Amino acid sequence: xxxxxxxxxxxxxxxxxxxxxxxxxxxxxxxxxxxxxxxxxxxxxxxxxxxxxxxxxxxxxxxxxxxxxxxxxxxxxxxxxxxxxxxxxxxxxxxxxxxxxxxxxxxxxxxxxxxxxxxxxxxxxxxxxxxxx
Amino acid sequence: xxxxxxxxxxxxxxxxxxxxxxxxxxxxxxxxxxxxxxxxxxxxxxxxxxxxxxxxxxxxxxxxxxxxxxxxxxxxxxxxxxxxxxxxxxxxxxxxxxxxxxxxxxxxxxxxxxxxxxxxxxxxxxxxxxxxxx
Numbered sequence: 001x002x003x004x005x006x007x008x009x010x011x012x013x014x015x016x017x018x019x020x021x022x023x024x025x026x027x028x029x030x031x032x033x034x035x036x037x038x039x040x041x042x043x044x045x046x047x048x049x050x051x052x053x054x055x056x057x058x059x060x061x062x063x064x065x066x067x068x069x070x071x072x073x074x075x076x077x078x079x080x081x082x083x084x085x086x087x088x089x090x091x092x093x094x095x096x097x098x099x100x101x102x103x104x105x106x107x108x109x110x111x112x113x114x115x116x117x118x119x120x121x122x123x124x125x126x127x128x129x130x131x132x133x
Numbered sequence: 134x135x136x137x138x139x140x141x142x143x144x145x146x147x148x149x150x151x152x153x154x155x156x157x158x159x160x161x162x163x164x165x166x167x168x169x170x171x172x173x174x175x176x177x178x179x180x181x182x183x184x185x186x187x188x189x190x191x192x193x194x195x196x197x198x199x200x201x202x203x204x205x206x207x208x209x210x211x212x213x214x215x216x217x218x219x220x221x222x223x224x225x226x227x228x229x230x231x232x233x234x235x236x237x238x239x240x241x242x243x244x245x246x247x248x249x250x251x252x253x254x255x256x257x258x259x260x261x262x263x264x265x266x267x
Contacts, residue, residue, distance in 0.1 A: 006265070008152075041155055084155065115162040122263040123137055123166065130266050 003027055004035045004121035008132030010042035011060035012053070017046045020131040021063050034069050036077040036121040039110075043132070044085040047078070049107035065109035078110040079117045137262035139163060140171045143178035144267065147197060148188065153181050154196050156267035161199070164206035171210040171261070172203075173254060179217045182246070184229045197229065204233030209245040216251050 005024060009016035024034050039046050051061040069077045085106070086095060092106040106112060122128045141160055145152045163170055174182060181197065188195040203209070211231060218224060225248050234240040249257070258264060 008267075040159075041151055083158065115159050116166070118159060118265075119139075119163045119166045119168070122139060122265070123135055123168065128263050128265070130264075132266075 001027075001032045001126045002035050002124065003032055004125040004128045005037045006118060006121075006128060006130045006132075007037065007039050007043040007046060008041045008130065010045035011051065013042070014132070016131040016133075017043065017060050017064075018058070020129075021060070021067070023129065023131075024067060024069070028067070034067075034077070035125045036079055036117065037064070037069055038118045038121055039078070039080045040084055040115075040118065041132070042088070044080050044088055044090050047080045047085070047090060047107050047110040048105050050105050061107055065107055068109065076109050076111045080106065080110050080112050081118070082112045082114055085112055136168055138169045138171070138260065139263045139265065140173055140258060140261040142258075142264065142266045143172060143174050143181055144176045146177040146180040147186060148191065148193055152267040153178070154194070156265075157196060157199055159265065159267075160203070160208065161206070164203075164208060170208045171212060171257065172208070173212045173214070173258070175214040175217050175251075175254065177217075177221075179213055179221060179223060179228075182211070182213070182228050182231065183223065184227060200229060200231055204231065204245055207233070209233035209243070211246045212254055212257060213246055213248045214251055214254055215248050218248065 005020050007017050007020050011017050053059055064078055071077050091104045092112045093104045096104040141156055143156055147153045182200055186195055186197040231245040232242045233245050235243050
C-alpha cells in the first residue's frame with residue numbers, strides 16, 4: 001500500500017513525530033511504500049539539523065533522516081511546509097540567501113516545499129495518516 | 134489527476150492555536166487541485182465561522198472573512214455539528230451567512246453551511262477518501 005504521513009507537532013514537546021516514525025518504520029518493514037511525509041504547523045521543527053538531545057535520548061531528526069524516504073529521482077520525500085517553516089525560523093540554503101539571512105537549519109534529508117505537496121500526497125496515496133492532537 | 138473526496142475537520146477555535154488559520158490555508162491551496170472538498174466544524178471549531186469576529190485587541194489577523202471566498206472556489210459543503218453548536222449556546226443564526234452561486238441552477242445564491250447531527254457527520258466522514266484533521 002502507498003502511504004503518506006502528515007505530522008502536525010514539534011519534536012520532544014509532543015509524541016506525534018515519534019509515533020509517526022514508529023508507524024513509518026513498521027509500514028516499510030511490512031513492505032508498504034511511504035510516498036511522502038509532510039511536516040506542518042510546529043511539525044516543521046522536526047527538520048532542524050541543529051537538534052541536540054542529550055546522549056541517552058533519541059534524536060528525532062536523525063531518526064527521520066536515517067529512514068531516508070526518497071522518490072525515484074533520489075529527492076527527499078520528507079517535505080517541510082514552506083510557509084509554516086519560514087514563519088518559525090526554519091530555512092534551507094536557498095531561502096536563507098533569498099532573505100539575506102546568514103544561516104540555514106533544514107537537515108539535508110528534508111526539503112522545503114508548498115502545501116500543494118500535501119494535497120498531492122492525499123491524491124496519490126492509498127492512505128494519508130495524520131499525527132498530532 | 135484523479136478526483137478524490139477530501140474533508141477538512143476543523144476542531145479548534147480561530148485563535149489560541151495556529152490550527153484554524155493553517156487549515157484554511159490548506160483548503161485554499163487544495164481548491165487549485167479540483168478535488169471534491171468538504172469542511173466540517175466540530176467542537177470549538179464551530180467558533181471559526183461565528184459572525185462578527187474582531188481580533189483588533191489581540192494583534193492577530195482576523196481571517197474569518199476569508200471563509201466568504203470559499204464559494205468562489207467551488208467549496209460549498211460546510212457541515213457544522215449541531216451538538217457542538219448547542220453545547221456552546223450557539224445556533225445557526227450566530228454563524229456567518231456563507232453562500233455560493235449554483236452554476237447548475239442559474240447561478241442562484243445558496244447557503245454553503247449545513248447544520249447536521251454528529252451521526253450524520255460521521256456518515257459523511259465515512260464516505261470520504263482523505264480526512265485532514267486540524
